Amino acid sequence: MKTVIKQLTEAFGPSGYETEVTDLIKTIVEAHVDEVKTDVLGNLIAIKKGAQGGRKVMLAAHTDEIGLVVTFIDDQGFLRFASVGGVGLAPLVGNRVRFAGGAIGVIYQEKGAWKDLTMDKLYIDIGAETKEEAQKMVRVGEFGIFHREFTDLGNRLVAKGMDDRIGCVVAIEALKKIQNPKNTLYFVFTTQEEVGLRGAKTAAYGVDPDLGIALDVTLTGDTPEASRMEVSLGKGAAIKVKDSSLIVHPKVKDLLVELAGERKIPYQMEVLERGGTDAGAIHLTKVGVPSGAISIPTRYVHSPSEMVDVRDVQACVDLVIALADKDLTGIC
Template sequence: MKNLIKEIVETFGPSGREDDIREKIAGYMKAYVDEIKQDSMGNLICIKKGKGPKIMVAAHMDEIGVITTHITKKGFLRFSSVGGVSPVRCLYQRVVFENGVKGVIGTEPVDKLSKLDFDKLFIDIGAKDREEAQKMIKEGTFGAFTNQYDELNDLMVAKSMDDRIGCAVAIKAAEKLKKTDNEIYFVFTTQEEVGLRGAKVSAYNLEPDLGIAIDVTGSGDTPEAPKMPMKLRNGVAIKVKDSSVLVPKKVKDFFIQVAEKNHIDYQLEVLQYGGTDAGAINLTKSGIMAGVLSIPTRYIHSVSEVLAESDVKATVTLLTKILESDIKNLI
């Protein structure tokens, strides 16, 4: 599990440029499914065929990133965000661009961090001037933050845990899934960070009977954290609501029933902000039932997102048991 997580969190793949991570995930999934295909949005769809109801498991493979907008006379890059990037969290971070060029994010002088915005930030790629920089980077080039996987006691830390950890959960569930009558679509979606775009397209095309998003969620266990029930090391989080979806009661209750039957540690997720692919799946066509299994995570949308190995394992087990279950009465 840890080797898998390390490999995929360190792979390049900001929204709209998921080619490398898609290839990496496909390499893992080919041993566990009957068919793999890619749609026009770049979603990776891995199918385990069956004659029963259709279940779509959605984990987004894109990460937050940057895009170059202008090159100054002195060879520094101005840039904009791709997804939910905070200017403060950008300070002095390293980035790598899709062509392999690397850089460090710097800032013009500001007297207060509250005044820091993207107009004050720039990327230093070591160029002497604009002419040299333009040979290295063009306007419109995508970049991603860089940081290595590491461990803090029983916790794991890396960039892009959001949502490569969901991808790892889906891969391990596919590996563990031995027999089911359900037809399972493991969908590794694109462009979630810029508006759940990949999930909208794939759900419309597949029209599953049940959608399950696998994603991270916030935690309320750090000093003076926002008051929320989710905590690291307390098990898989079964979502009740976020800003994109109100999980149907029967779906939430079914997930709880499966967790309790199999003695899987779980907690309830009530998130007052954010959303997941389930929000897009739920609103597809005439409506599709959707739920979410989440991994509580600290410092989301930073280069050091932290989560617990035990919560990841609980999520893998619960997802596997749900996929093995008879869901005919649920739908």
């Protein structure tokens, strides 16, 4: 599992430019599913057919990561940029960014007090000495991502892009183990989640599922003086109750809790005060879809060094496997 996590987190895939990630996932999953297809927005859809009379379950994990886009190049070759997705100021200063063409730069700030820092006071130094030299390396409109390597700390793993490549890993590991499921499973590796759940909206319309489950990261409350939240690393899968985009259907929440209890899968309940997942788009599809989320507890979300616990990841995999064979009569 760690090998796949390293491959996916180190891949290039800001919102709208996820092809490197989806191509990699396709090579991993195509031998384990009945059908693989890509839709117009780039969502990769891997289907495992279920028994007659089973339900259609959409399991969504997004492939995109937060990033930056170049907006201006000055005469000295420094780049100005805008955020792609929820990029905060604190993780930027002093960090490196990598562009699709391979150029790497350092993000730094103009002079001034930290309290007055805004995005327009930051720039990227790619080592160019003139605008012309810079333009040979990076063009206006080019997207970039944090440049950080995967690090294995034992049970704890650190990388950029855990949000939500780790959800993709949960889907991959589950689909590899599921054999002859009762329900037809649509593992959808979605695009452009970080900029408005866009891939999930169109994919859910096409799939038209009976049940929707997002596989995504969630915050934790287990670091020094963290916001109070009853989610910690190492305590199991997080079963969502609500977030900014979704109040989980009570039957879906109860189903996931029941399955975790039956299979002795460690779990914790997640109430996320801000943020959302693809389930926010799925549950509003057509006439509505009962939806929920299985979340991977993650520290330092939307930073270049997001941390997960491999035991929580395995618990999420086990919960997806349990759901695949569940009789969903009365749920959807």
